[in-house]
Amino acid sequence: MDQRTAINLFRLLVLVGCSAPAFWLGWQWFYGDLGAVPGEAVVHFTGKTGLILLLLTITFSPAFRFTGWVGFMAARRQIGLWAFFWLVAHMLAWMGLDQYWDWPWIRREMVELPYIRYGVAALLLLVPLAITSFARVRQAMGWTAWHWLHRLIYVAAALGVTHLWILTRADYLLPTLFAAVLAALTLFRLIDAAIHRQ
Amino acid sequence: MTRYRYSPIPESQVTPRELFESRRRFLNTGLALGAAAIAPGLLWPRSSHAWQGPLEARIDAQLPSHDLAGGEAPTSLRDITTYNNFYELGTGKRDPEIYGHQLVTDPWSLTIDGEVDKAGTFALEDILKHQDLEERIYRLRCVEAWSKVVPWIGFPLANLLKRHEPTSRARYVVFESIHDPDNLRGQRRSVLDWPYREVLRIDEAVHPLTLLAVGLYGEILPNQSGAPIRLVVPWKYGFKSIKSIVRISLVEERPPSSWEERNPEEYGFYANVNPAVDHPRWSQARERRIGESGRRETLMFNGYADEVAHLYAGMDLQRHY
Numbered sequence: 001m002d003q004r005t006a007i008n009l010f011r012l013l014v015l016v017g018c019s020a021p022a023f024w025l026g027w028q029w030f031y032g033d034l035g036a037v038p039g040e041a042v043v044h045f046t047g048k049t050g051l052i053l054l055l056l057t058i059t060f061s062p063a064f065r066f067t068g069w070v071g072f073m074a075a076r077r078q079i080g081l082w083a084f085f086w087l088v089a090h091m092l093a094w095m096g097l098d099q100y101w102d103w104p105w106i107r108r109e110m111v112e113l114p115y116i117r118y119g120v121a122a123l124l125l126l127v128p129l130a131i132t133s134f135a136r137v138r139q140a141m142g143w144t145a146w147h148w149l150h151r152l153i154y155v156a157a158a159l160g161v162t163h164l165w166i167l168t169r170a171d172y173l174l175p176t177l178f179a180a181v182l183a184a185l186t187l188f189r190l191i192d193a194a195i196h197r198q
Numbered sequence: 199m200t201r202y203r204y205s206p207i208p209e210s211q212v213t214p215r216e217l218f219e220s221r222r223r224f225l226n227t228g229l230a231l232g233a234a235a236i237a238p239g240l241l242w243p244r245s246s247h248a249w250q251g252p253l254e255a256r257i258d259a260q261l262p263s264h265d266l267a268g269g270e271a272p273t274s275l276r277d278i279t280t281y282n283n284f285y286e287l288g289t290g291k292r293d294p295e296i297y298g299h300q301l302v303t304d305p306w307s308l309t310i311d312g313e314v315d316k317a318g319t320f321a322l323e324d325i326l327k328h329q330d331l332e333e334r335i336y337r338l339r340c341v342e343a344w345s346k347v348v349p350w351i352g353f354p355l356a357n358l359l360k361r362h363e364p365t366s367r368a369r370y371v372v373f374e375s376i377h378d379p380d381n382l383r384g385q386r387r388s389v390l391d392w393p394y395r396e397v398l399r400i401d402e403a404v405h406p407l408t409l410l411a412v413g414l415y416g417e418i419l420p421n422q423s424g425a426p427i428r429l430v431v432p433w434k435y436g437f438k439s440i441k442s443i444v445r446i447s448l449v450e451e452r453p454p455s456s457w458e459e460r461n462p463e464e465y466g467f468y469a470n471v472n473p474a475v476d477h478p479r480w481s482q483a484r485e486r487r488i489g490e491s492g493r494r495e496t497l498m499f500n501g502y503a504d505e506v507a508h509l510y511a512g513m514d515l516q517r518h519y
Contacts, residue, residue, distance in 0.1 A: 035292055036281035036488050037344070100492050105484075113480060166479060169342070170389045170460065171289040 003070075010071040011078060018082035021049050039097030046093050050086030051160050051178060057083050058153060058185045065192060077133050080153070084130045087123055087160075115166035122159035125152050154189070157182050248305055249323040249426065250418060256331055257351055257413050263333035266407070266432070268501065272335060273346040275415045277488045282422045283340065284441055286375065286384040286394065293384070294422035300381045301421040301442060308427065312372070312447035315363035322426055326412065328361060329353040333416075334409055334430075339471045339500045341435035345485045350430055351413030356404040359448070364400070368448035371403040372396075373429060376442045396429065396440040396455045397467065399509075400448070407432055407505055410443075433502040435469040466519040470510065471500035475519045 001009075025045055028034050034041035057080040064072040099106050109116050129150055132138060138146050161182055165175040284294035287301065306322040331351055339345045359371070377393035379385040385392045402408065409430040412419055419425040424441025431438050437457050457465035464478050473483045473496040484493040499506050510518070 036277040037291075037486070039491075102493070105493075109481070115479060169289075170285065171387075173387075 007071045007074050011075050014075045014079050014082070018053060018079060018086075021045070021086075039093070043090065043093045043098050046086055046090035047164070048174075050083055050090050051157075051164065053079060053083035053086055054153070054157050054160060055178065055181050055185070058157060058182075062185065062188050062192070081130060081133060084126050087126065091119070091123055115163050118159045118163040118166065122156045122163065125156040125159070129153060129156075154182075154186055248321065249326060250304060252323060253326060253412060253418055256326075257416060257418065261331055261333050261351060263335070263349075265335045266502075267335045267337045267347045270337070270347050272349050272415075273487070273489050278346055278348055278414065279420050279422055281344075281488055283342070283436065284384075284422055284424065285389055286382045286392075286442070287422065288384050289389060297383055298421035300383060301376070301425065302378065302381055303421065303426045303442070306426050306444075308443065309445040310358075310362050310447075311445070312449050313365040313368035314359075314448050315365065316361070325358065325427075329357055331412070336407075336409075336430060336432040337497075337500050338430075338432065338436055338439070339485060339496065341437055341465065341469065341477065341482075343477075343480060343482060343485050343496075344488055345494070345496075345500075346488050348430075349415055350409060350411040351416070352409045352411035352430065354406055355408045355410050355429070356406065358410060358446075359404060364448050367450045369400055370449050370452040371398045371400060372445075372447040372449055372453060373398075373440045373443050374445040374447075375440055376444050390456050390460055393444075394440060394456045395453065396438055397452045398431065398438070401509055402431070402506075405506060405509065407502060433471060433499040433506045435471060437465065438469050468510070468515075468518050470506075470515065470519070471496060472498060472515055472519065474498075475516055 025042065029038060029042065032038070057076065060072040060076040060079065064070070095101060095106055099109070110120055111117075129152060132141060132146060132149060141149075161175060161178045164178065165172070168175050280295050281291045282294040283291070287294040287297040307319050308322060308325055309319045311317040331353055333349055333351050335347060335349045337345060338348050355371075373396045375394040376382070377385065379392070398408070409432075411424075411428050411430045412426060414420075414423060419428065424439075427443050428441040429439045429443065438455075452467075454462070455465075455467060457469075458467055471482075476482050482496055485496045487494055497503075
């Protein structure tokens with residue numbers, strides 16, 4: 001298999017992997033398999049999927065560093081945009097299926113509840129990243145500015161994990177796992193940066 | 199947007215109850231004969247179905263029914279039994295239904311001890327034969343801001359306590375759930391400090407609304423709902439209504455309850471439903487009624503203020519939450 005085919009296959013894999021959960025969710029919804037409170041199930045599923053994809057996005061650069069395979073860099077923007085898509089879906093599901101578009105309450109919860117504040121902050125930080133992901137914008141910005149701006153993904157992921165951590169009631173298995181992955185990725189990033197500075 | 203729906207089971211495919219039960223009897227007879235033939239002298243577990251049969255018969259008879267949910271429609275049996283918090287069986291809302299079979303309920307005995315004149319360990323069937331059963335329709339409000347309306351079958355806890363003659367030193371009632379980590383997957387992880395424990399003040403425990411439930415919707419309690427016997431305290435958050443009880447102790451000084459021990463800032467000892475006192479991480483002013491869309495306003499003491507507010511007269515409920 002030549003390099004080009006391998007990269008295209010990998011991009012296709014990311015496309016299928018990131019969109020398949022949406023079909024699964026739609027299927028479950030249609031057949032009433034999401035339990036007694038399907039709206040809540042959709043909110044939880046979209047949030048978890050979005051956060052996992054956000055963490056996966058961050059793994060693509062280290063994966064490239066370790067393997068030297070450019071496929072990771074070629075698919076990085078795609079998976080990042082998928083993460084953004086799932087997190088926007090998460091917020092809309094919360095507003096519509098959990099809060100039933102009750103705007104005074106949506107506003108109140110955003111202002112009063114810390115875990116909602118962290119979630120909203122994470123999503124807001126991701127907006128400029130999604131906008132500047134297009135090639136033309138990136139070229140206009142220049143590599144250095146773009147690179148700096150996109151470090152915000154670490155902050156957004158940390159806010160996202162904090163959001164999950166706060167709303168967890170007793171079982172911290174998943175938030176602990178996410179926090180450990182993010183910590184490892186951040187550490188790698190710092191060490192990598194320190195080595196390259198020398 | 200597609201509405202949430204169940205795929206309906208046609209009437210023609212539903213096995214009539216009589217037929218189902220006669221098949222079960224037939225199978226049991228066959229098994230019993232087979233076992234008797236191949237293993238004479240094998241000790242047949244005496245206690246198998248010791249309490250279930252008599253209880254089923256009593257529940258099938260007409261029981262007095264009391265609507266204490268202000269005429270609100272009961273939540274569907276399916277919603278009641280597929281959306282539960284029962285961490286012994288897992289922390290997911292559907293885990294209790296999926297892993298309910300891990301809860302071994304027969305035989306079952308209940309220890310009643312501490313500050314009582316008649317302490318001891320009693321088979322569940324012996325406890326139940328002294329109690330008159332009734333149906334009570336109650337609202338149930340979870341601390342997670344969802345609610346249901348449940349037609350319980352049970353008897354007032356006061357009637358049980360009376361039989362065991364509490365002493366004058368009995369100030370609190372401590373309840374303990376089953377501890378069986380070999381079977382209960384949730385107890386193999388220390389999400390809570392097992393076994394689960396709950397505590398009521400004695401005046402709360404003997405309040406006529408406080409129920410020990412053994413059934414719901416005209417059936418024996420399903421395992422995910424806390425079989426075979428559980429507490430129901432309708433004016434408190436659901437976690438106070440401890441499931442699958444194996445011990446009831448009357449004591450002078452109270453230990454912390456499980457959630458209180460886990461996080462005292464968030465789960466107070468009283469845990470009375472109170473829309474004015476928010477959980478530190480979310481609002482308690484509204485609730486989601488399972489099976490409905492939208493939100494309802496949460497009622498003070500879950501709508502039982504007239505019956506129970508006097509228990510807390512003079513107390514600062516912002517502090518004693």
